[in-house]
């Protein structure tokens with residue numbers, strides 16, 4: 001079932017001199033199986049948006065419908081059930097690690113839900129596999145002694161062990177190298193393909209979103225300013241730049257080629273696709289030269 | 293989320309009181325507190341009440357600030373007054389009077405501190421204190437070190453509150469329930485917040501020490517200040533007026 005957001009407004013510290021409107025009048029439908037990327041400048045309300053979706057924050061106005069339930073109406077002592085369905089991985093999830101070894105750390109969540117030893121074991125194993133942490137090699141390691149990227153993956157596995165149906169990731173790629181990012185891309189894609197997990201990813205870098213997402217949202221000043229399919233980026237270069245986001249290089253190249261009057265297909269996602277389109281165009285050009 | 297404004301939080305602004313030297317505000321507050329304690333009820337106390345209310349209006353930080361941050365203390369005042377009524381030995385009418393007397397004094401004292409904290413940033417408050425305490429350096433009292441500790445703590449408290457909220461939220465999204473009915477279980481769940489918080493705090497302390505050392509910080513030395521504190525005519529006026537109010541109540 002999709003997530004439906006109807007007219008949501010969120011104001012922090014309402015009624016005090018520190019009052020701050022973080023989101024205003026958001027209307028949005030998120031379809032099942034979608035991988036949605038969210039961008040926007042610092043302070044545009046991205047993290048607030050994610051926290052509203054799993055009930056950590058309650059909107060001042062509006063409805064958030066997840067699986068046909070309006071989660072804004074669920075009483076405080078039952079909201080934990082929503083958080084299980086809608087797993088939110090915070091920025092720097094490695095901060096939350098508190099157990100003494102990796103197995104215990106990932107097992108904490110399922111155990112806390114009252115899941116038995118055997119099933120917990122299965123879940124930990126799956127979560128580790130999904131995040132690219134080899135079970136035998138990592139299960140007894142002390143979290144302190146892991147690298148930054150490995151800790152990050154343990155933090156994500158913590159949430160995956162809860163078997164969420166929706167996965168929200170707040171800047172999962174921050175301070176990771178190419179290899180670390182690639183591992184996380186793989187986990188997201190695999191989850192999406194095997195379980196159909198709907199995923200929302202917040203990032204500051206559009207390059208990082210392009211390989212995984214199929215839809216892009218840009219927030220500014222607490223409002224949705226752009227909502228497009230990921231292969232439409234090259235069509236909206238101007239708008240994207242105006243919103244203070246730097247578009248991927250290959251999309252920009254395609255945009256300028258098109259603007260120069262080249263008859264080229266700009267609906268692409270990855271660099272490889274862009275290269276192929278350009279090669280194809282050059283091919284037709286050569287043919288024209290030959291025949292002309 | 294921390295819903296109310298914190299007790300004694302600084303509210304940035306540009307009122308007359310904001311622009312005063314922190315030292316004169318501290319002196320003014322001390323006079324108000326001492327004066328309120330020694331004032332005779334009800335006329336003199338009433339004068340002090342009027343004074344702090346006027347100061348509250350001049351501070352331009354909004355009535356809500358005082359109301360919100362005084363709320364927890366209002367309970368204290370009410371409870372104190374309640375026991376005064378219940379347990380004192382005089383006649384009932386007198387008891388109410390005594391309760392009101394006590395409650396009013398507490399209110400004035402807390403309120404005057406609120407005015408001070410609300411209009412003075414922690415940084416300028418501590419540098420004012422350092423200046424005021426500097427005569428103690430002659431008797432080898434480590435004023436500078438003490439003030440540095442105070443400044444760092446004041447600076448870090450909001451960060452810890454932020455960390456606490458953030459980690460708590462992160463653990464809540466792992467399904468940890470902090471609203472658990474059993475107290476033992478609830479306390480156990482808080483361990484999952486305390487451990488990361490301690491780790492972050494130590495890391496931060498180490499980072500700060502490294503940063504200070506790499507800037508060659510040596511404690512008290514030939515250190516100069518970017519913003520040199522300076523009394524203006526307004527400061528003398530402020531102290532003069534509050535001192536004047538005090539003198540009037542003494543004379544009454």
Ligand SMILES: Nc1ncnc2c1ncn2[C@@H]1O[C@H](COP(=O)(O)OP(=O)(O)OP(=O)(O)O)[C@@H](O)[C@H]1O
Nearest residue numbers: 012013020021022041042043044045046047048049
């Ligand atoms: N606890 C809070 N209290 C008051 N204001 C807040 C709080 N959390 C966030 N805000 C404010 O709400 C706005 C949106 O914050 P949010 O954290 O959602 O931004 P963001 O898009 O995630 O930014 P970033 O990219 O820096 O993480 C900001 O202006 C921020 O200052």
Ligand SMILES: [Mg+2]
Nearest residue numbers: 046047048170
């Ligand atoms: Mg954020």
